[in-house]
Amino acid sequence: MTGQQMIDDETRTDVVEVLGDLLEWQLSPQRWDRVQALVEALADALAAGDGDSVRAVTAELELSGPVRITRIGADPVIAAPPHTRDQANHLVHSLGVPPPHDAKPGGGTVTPGGDDGDGPSQDSH
Template sequence: MPGSHGPTGITPEQRRDVLEAVRGISGARVSPSRWDRLEAALDAVAQALAADDPADLDSALTELALADTLRIRTRLGDDADEPPERIRERLDRIRHAVSEEAEAVAPRGRTPPNVTE
């Protein structure tokens, strides 16, 4: 719905959802092939953030949640790795972009909630 998301498009709730997803993925251990799927979902999140598109961000967060559920399906004996460097870098860039945007829309003198975690 146009105009329903405020002046910047992406809502504070969506930014919190992104930060929550980033925190969850940061501590995940999954197989290398599953990191590839998470990486594609993270790219979609980053693109939606860059475009300030709330609808695309919702879709990307859904894609990310679906990709993230794969970690519970790792079969016994499958390799489970911590996030590779390229994923950690994407997570850091996304965290920074969300925090930067939250600071830009926060009232002066107030720290927005949940952006420093």
């Protein structure tokens, strides 16, 4: 590959985090159009294995999130459209990194790189 950096674990984690956040955003329909275009660009960059493009699009996606101040008369905000949600979820699963907001089955939370505190079960029969 000429001029392309590989996609490292930190980049994968950043992508998963922003895609997880995206699923909680409330944006105007016009802003969702822009986010959808970025999600598609991210999918293309991931498919090409172009780490530089993945990092650039991820940064742009992070900046596309909701703003704290809403203008008077601004368009109403909505959750992510189904197609955007589906594509974001597909990308998260394709990266093989568990979303940071997910809880472990059984109610425990996943601790990155560490013990989950559950330990082996002790049956007392």
